Amino acid sequence: MREKGQAGGIFLHAGWRSAGTWVWSRFRALQTVTAFYEPLHPILADLRADDIPALEPTWTSGHPKLTAPYFTEYRPFIRDDLHGVAGYRKSFSADRFGPVADAGFSTLQAYLKSLHDQTRKQGKIPVFKFCRSLGRLPWLKDAFPEVMHAVVLRNPASQFASGWLLHQQWSNPFFVAAPFRILGLNQNEPIVKEVIEVCGVRLPPAPVTSIDEYAAACEQFVRTIDGDNAYRAFLAVWMLSAIRSADEADLLVDVDRLGQSPEYASALRAQVRGQVAITPDFSAARDLVAQMKGNASLMKGIDGRSIKSIHASALGFMVSKRGVSGPGTDGAELIKEKLVLARELSEQWRYY
Template identity: 60%
Template sequence: MPLSQGPSPGVAAQQSAPKQGVFLHTGWRSAGTWVWSRLRVLDSVTGFYEPFSNVLADLSLADVSASRPTLTSGHPPLAAPYFEEYRPFLQEGARGVAGYRKRFGTDRFAPAPDTEFPALQAYLANLCERTAEHGSVPVFKFCRSSGRLPWLKQAFPQVMHAAVLRNPASQFASGWLLNQQWSNPFFVAAPFRVLGLNQTEPLVRQAIEICGVSLPPAVPTSDDAYAMACEQYARTAEGNNAYRAFVALWILCALRMADGVDLMIDVDRLGQSRDYAAGLRAGFEAQTGLSPDFSSARDLVEETRRSAARMAGIDGRSMRAVHSAALKFLKAQNGADADFIELVREKMVLANELTEQWR
């Protein structure tokens, strides 16, 4: 697996026939939307945003134009609405993207595909095939795929599977500050929801326990009901517990990424090194023929440092133990790649530095 900490992702990229699309596996507040936007602007690309988002279950043609970044999203300006590329898969007077099921919207961490996966595979295959028929390259930006990444890698070997990795402190801070400033609890609630709905999986239960996460007391009777319970829980969640939940989900997703991606995108480094940005561009070009320009990436690590005084309600000094526990969890997994473990260790060291200033 090509990793992002080497001198050039382009050099490390596999030399083979061009991949027939890109699956970009990201986390909430990881800067994945920005990375995807750099691919979407290419003339040869059809960029699908969040193909597992539950918004797609009720989306109508009339809704598409309004699906743009808002002040509370923290997303970059986009030339077209988020869901513009789904228009051919919507019908006049009806709601819902063709083939989409709402249960796709919850990530899963089982070792083998669940009963929903054949329908999910058919849904994505239809998007890919219809796009290819028009001579375009499909590029999907996921936020709910990392747990299922091994399933997707096996089902779609013809596409490039790229992953976005951002240090957990910066990634969490982005969502926490949105909640503080705009009372938007979604990004605080999301880790509780995903962990809770997967807590019967031994690997997930282990991550919950090792990170010391307290889940909402509600019993998951349905995905929707539990999501609502988690949003309510997040509105008054103790900050340290919210961060522990985030790190537990972060390390689970990182573990899946380590096992199934063709290219790892280190967002922290992307904003600090023009050489790295150029190498990343070469990596995409080598595997897909696409040449996205990442030279305008912001230094998101420095932005996290500048926002430290605004991080209220969290004892950052106590987070070192959580970072250490998560890294220990990763190291304990059989077959964990040594280079990837080192990359995660670097992320945890950086997270220690960044959280030290939180009070």
């Protein structure tokens, strides 16, 4: 664990639909913090200062009400006569799971360092909330040892269901397509190949050309996808992220427990204060597990009985790999708890 005040900022690594935005909003509420929302988001390549006021949460997002639009903190990094955040490249938006940093990582490092250093010069603590960093977490920890690397962990059934319901009810395919895009772009990595086989994922029958073209192919693929394959793809990415992050995290944020235990919320606050000397308030966290149980009847197009065995296969694979014990907590046990909870929750899903 870090000494009090040692960390020069926070990298908050989260997956889509993990409640990471709510956790980030708790840091953003602090006057001593400058909280950057998704610094790897492709929208930053073309963002104009005039666009920012319109970027508010939609009522279907499930995101908390914000005191300022999502990307407000980037305004000083956009020239009035240009578009795009200084230093950002669209290639940053594709997560990678290679064992060593790729050729473009130095550019990504320089971009994040600029945001970090300029924020520190203003006397603020930078907090970055990522949704595209879990595969690159070891690279980022090597490049930024001075910040606290916190990982938001939610059970895969609830996390998947959040995106599946948006796809099912509002024809939003993004969160169902994203795991296929990640797996397809990384399918030549040995660890990714293994996880695809363990989970029995069927990838889109499309060649991996450009990132944008493959993303479009994945979105088209999932418009008629069966729920079984969608969940298998999501679980594969969840497993890869857990493998890469559990050993690297300075802090694991269990959002399932956060809304159930005031004691845990208080302890988490103390852990953050001990490493970064700030005190976010997590007391208003929703009980996401109870919410998921209440929404089980809404899950259509996927039968929990058909995916029951995949959780056991996932757990067996996870414990066979090194890298499941984060500092200060039993990461392996937490991952096991998440997979057991996912099996329990998904058993209530029925196709019709």
